[in-house]
Amino acid sequence: MSRTRLAVWGDPIAHSKSPLLHAAAYEVLGLDWEYERRQVTEAEFAGAVRGLDDSWRGLSLTMPLKDEAFRIADSRDAHAELTGVANTLLLGASIAAFNTDVGGIIDALAEKDLSGVGEVRLLGAGATAASALVAVKDMGATRVDVRARRPERASALIALGERLGVTITVSTFDEPASSVDLTIASLPGGTVLDESIVRPLSDEGGKLFDVAYSPWPSALAMAWTGGEAIAGLGMLLHQAVRQIRIFLHGDPSAELPDEIAVVAAMRAALQA
Template identity: 55%
Template sequence: MSAAGPAASRLAVWGDPIDHSRSPDLHGAAYRRLGLDWEYGRLRVDEAGFDAALDALDDDWRGLSLTMPLKERAHARADLLDEDARLTGAVNTLLLGEGIRGFNTDVGGLTSALLAGGLGSARSARVLGGGATARSALVSLRRLGVDAVELRTRRAEQAAELAGFAERIGVRATTAELASEATPSPVDLTVSTLPGTATLPDAVMTALASTGGALFSAAYAPWPAPLVAAWTDAPVVSGLEMLLHQAVRQIRIFLHGDAEQELPDEAGVLDVMRAALR
């Protein structure tokens, strides 16, 4: 695969499931605003089929957005990684060319989403789920000043691994089973990385909502998810905010090769992307 030049105009989001993804709406609106004749689609690709699908791409392809369950596989295939991808072991953006560059824009996207939602002042948090997005959430929370977190996962080994990661980045972590009915200690913020279809016993959701502070739910389809519906007395921020802000960083990468270099008329690009979500 040669370097992605001006003729490399194909992009897509891959994952499984993928039909719910709003990324084509966001990217399409941004490319039109920027005057870019780029095509951005979606394709259902599972973990077993990822390597073959990636190897089949030709020089028309500029890059990929990756969602679950592909973030670890993308990390393994990248030749070069940005800091957040190295730290979390997860890649949600691939820039294709002579080498494959991997980025994690979820960290910055979540940070921006929490700040935009007025949730950036939390000092204690609960993270639900134990996958790649949970690791990105921990990095984002640490950078916002959170120094204590409760981790709730379905499997004990997942909790232990995630707790070890939290400790390595300077966050004090405790763990509990996701479906535990014991009333947890209060926290300022809950970050749920669970799928939108995930269900928990009513008593568990009530306990989490009553002690969980504000809620950020990384999932946005279906909406409201059962957990979101239980959150009746505190602010809730949808995962669409994270999707929006991480997508801006992806577009910077696809255009400039740099997640920190702003787009031309970035405020206007953000406006049309947000309108596409409505």
């Protein structure tokens, strides 16, 4: 019987919860698919992909491989094209790249009754911030305040905002803060901001969606008083659901058989 193999690659990778999520889903779906984790550096990535045989169906990519995944692909979905990064590769005669982080953010916020926003603040200016920008645009945002330690690194977000028709302002964390509906933090796990910075951002920041989830609550979530603090586990779950749709159907919008049961099993695996 032929094998169907998948994996999550990144550097580091030992912390990844993706194998738990995918194994739970494939059990419900009745698929005898193998899903593993592998540490792969940026320098190794292209050669490692070329070395895969035809038993490989797809890859999930985490940092620092999302840029490389975008570049190696023969085709890309709209969200990958907009953000310039991909976290999913569908393998075969050609390589198709997808960014499921955008949809994962939208789905995670919808679970918290956040389906529409007007003004948003992004903390951080990296690849995840780009996905968050596209997500909030799809949710109706018209203005986004980007905060970064080094505002010059936000040039790609400014350009993306122009393409999306979203007004972008960029400043350091300690600039005065105006009121927003939602704050999305894409800062590295373990980041601690000074209380003098967090307090005004929290007072005017609405709900907080922090992509960090381990440990939880994050330092930012513990200091947040402006509204509910939402962990990034929901994003992790829902971006994985979209990956599994891709691996099964080739389409991130095509629902899985008995998807409610699949998502419940994946959520239980995370909680366990």
